[in-house]
Amino acid sequence: MASKHQSKEIKKYERKGYFVINLIKTNKNGIPDLLALKDGEPPIFIECKEKHDRLSELQKYRLRELQKLGFTAFESRSEK
Numbered sequence: 702m703a704s705k706h707q708s709k710e711i712k713k714y715e716r717k718g719y720f721v722i723n724l725i726k727t728n729k730n731g732i733p734d735l736l737a738l739k740d741g742e743p744p745i746f747i748e749c750k751e752k753h754d755r756l757s758e759l760q761k762y763r764l765r766e767l768q769k770l771g772f773t774a775f776e777s778r779s780e781k
């Protein structure tokens with residue numbers, strides 16, 4: 702089930718013209734929750750966390766791995 706914060710991020714990027722995919726199950730564990738795509742722009746990977754949640758070591762690794770490959774990949778944290 703998508704978190705409230707994740708839903709907010711989807712709406713935020715869709716308002717900016719991105720096509721946003723919720724990556725529920727992939728062949729790589731720890732991959733970020735969302736993939737935002739827009740013509741002419743590089744893909745954006747977003748890991749959504751509620752205020753009290755933490756990134757797992759695998760999630761940290763995947764974010765670094767995607768960044769090393771040249772992708773924009775980051776954690777987005779809820780303020781509430």
